[in-house]
Amino acid sequence: MRLAQLSETSGVSTATIKYYLREGLLEPGDRVTATQMDYGAGHVQRLRLIRALLEVGGLSIAAVRNVLAVTEGADVRLKDLEQAAQEPLSTRASLQRTEVASDAAVSEILALAERWGWAVSPDSPAIATAAEALETLRRLGQTGVANQIDEYARSAEIAAATDVKAAHCDGGFKGTEALIVGNVLGDLLLASLRRIAQIHRLREGQHTGSCCSEAADRTDAGQA
Amino acid sequence: MRLAQLSETSGVSTATIKYYLREGLLEPGDRVTATQMDYGAGHVQRLRLIRALLEVGGLSIAAVRNVLAVTEGADVRLKDLEQAAQEPLSTRASLQRTEVASDAAVSEILALAERWGWAVSPDSPAIATAAEALETLRRLGQTGVANQIDEYARSAEIAAATDVKAAHCDGGFKGTEALIVGNVLGDLLLASLRRIAQIHRLREGQHTGSCCSEAADRTDAGQA
Numbered sequence: 001m002r003l004a005q006l007s008e009t010s011g012v013s014t015a016t017i018k019y020y021l022r023e024g025l026l027e028p029g030d031r032v033t034a035t036q037m038d039y040g041a042g043h044v045q046r047l048r049l050i051r052a053l054l055e056v057g058g059l060s061i062a063a064v065r066n067v068l069a070v071t072e073g074a075d076v077r078l079k080d081l082e083q084a085a086q087e088p089l090s091t092r093a094s095l096q097r098t099e100v101a102s103d104a105a106v107s108e109i110l111a112l113a114e115r116w117g118w119a120v121s122p123d124s125p126a127i128a129t130a131a132e133a134l135e136t137l138r139r140l141g142q143t144g145v146a147n148q149i150d151e152y153a154r155s156a157e158i159a160a161a162t163d164v165k166a167a168h169c170d171g172g173f174k175g176t177e178a179l180i181v182g183n184v185l186g187d188l189l190l191a192s193l194r195r196i197a198q199i200h201r202l203r204e205g206q207h208t209g210s211c212c213s214e215a216a217d218r219t220d221a222g223q224a
Numbered sequence: 225m226r227l228a229q230l231s232e233t234s235g236v237s238t239a240t241i242k243y244y245l246r247e248g249l250l251e252p253g254d255r256v257t258a259t260q261m262d263y264g265a266g267h268v269q270r271l272r273l274i275r276a277l278l279e280v281g282g283l284s285i286a287a288v289r290n291v292l293a294v295t296e297g298a299d300v301r302l303k304d305l306e307q308a309a310q311e312p313l314s315t316r317a318s319l320q321r322t323e324v325a326s327d328a329a330v331s332e333i334l335a336l337a338e339r340w341g342w343a344v345s346p347d348s349p350a351i352a353t354a355a356e357a358l359e360t361l362r363r364l365g366q367t368g369v370a371n372q373i374d375e376y377a378r379s380a381e382i383a384a385a386t387d388v389k390a391a392h393c394d395g396g397f398k399g400t401e402a403l404i405v406g407n408v409l410g411d412l413l414l415a416s417l418r419r420i421a422q423i424h425r426l427r428e429g430q431h432t433g434s435c436c437s438e439a440a441d442r443t444d445a446g447q448a
Binding site for chain 2: 045048049052056109112113116117118119120124126127129130132133134136137139140142144145147148149151152153154155156157158159160161162163164165166167179181182183185186187188189190191192193194195196197198199200201202203
């Protein structure tokens with residue numbers, strides 16, 4: 001199809017499509033004449049993905065480019081996947097970053113990972129981000145989260161198991177894309193569900209109980 | 225203390241402090257002469273909070289202002305709290321938003337909330353955000369997450385219970401600030417822990433099993 005039809009099918013203006021082409025987010029079509037290109041169903045799907053990452057995920061153009069780069073090759077290395085999965089985090093958090101987490105905070109996260117049996121490289125960017133968030137909460141005098149970090153780990157473990165299963169179920173070569181997009185949109189989904197559950201608990205006054213200095217007891221997360 | 229000393233104590237430049245004063249993020253000090261103001265320990269703590277939300281949380285100045293506005297009053301209404309808790313989500317997601325979630329997706333999230341016993345207003349912004357994330361995943365052909373949304377709800381339930389408990393433990397009038405800051409930094413903490421657990425599972429090849437069309441079986445989140 002021609003550019004005008006690609007625009008009509010995808011609902012993205014021709015000016016925006018040209019912008020994505022210039023920015024390298026979208027592969028050029030096949031050249032049919034000196035001035036005309038031919039686009040296919042792959043371009044429509046790719047446009048859908050770009051719009052989702054930009055509009056719903058709130059990523060920058062640069063972050064989308066980095067995330068998409070990984071889903072290109074058939075032979076995706078785990079290292080690339082780790083990097084891309086981290087991308088939306090680092091983009092969001094490092095905009096004005098001037099500080100890094102202390103060794104103590106990093107050690108604490110590594111110890112947490114060991115308790116949960118998560119074999120992960122100590123220099124993984126996700127370790128640094130978790131350590132920085134933890135340290136910042138402490139610096140602000142908010143020790144409640146720090147004291148219950150294993151509960152957050154339990155929440156993360158359930159989400160990650162589901163993420164990886166979902167990516168597998170979405171099947172084959174699409175698995176990588178599924179995992180990366182799932183991370184971007186999944187952050188949003190999880191964060192909003194967490195707020196829904198919070199609001200309910202606040203409304204019900206379910207914020208009592210003693211907990212403050214010891215590890216939290218197992219939360220009753222039973223489903224009706 | 226004078227501005228110069230506030231800058232030294234907080235590690236924030238005088239130019240930046242003046243910017244926060246102009247933007248209304250920081251309350252003016254007490255006037256001592258026509259040109260000099262006096263600042264106190266509250267200003268140091270507030271600067272620490274602003275920097276955390278901006279640098280680590282990645283929020284915009286406008287989002288920080290909205291979030292902080294709620295933590296001001298002694299008499300915080302639940303409605304304000306709901307709005308502020310949502311703020312970092314809406315700011316991030318609505319930058320270029322052109323679409324809203326369909327009624328079907330909203331109904332699906334409301335049904336999920338009902339299954340989990342979360343009493344929440346149907347027009348809560350968190351409902352709309354969750355519905356939009358879900359719908360976008362489906363539009364991209366990623367049905368894995370949608371099919372296992374109760375597992376994400378389970379993860380969110382654990383996080384929310386911990387959030388509210390932690391905010392309570394951080395005590396009294398600081399509880400609101402704790403919850404809001406905990407949401408901003410907690411999103412980051414949870415997202416990075418989730419990636420750490422994912423990386424481990426990918427490395428171990430723990431992405432097998434049949435699941436794709438039915439509700440997921442209970443994940444083993446047992447802690448070592």
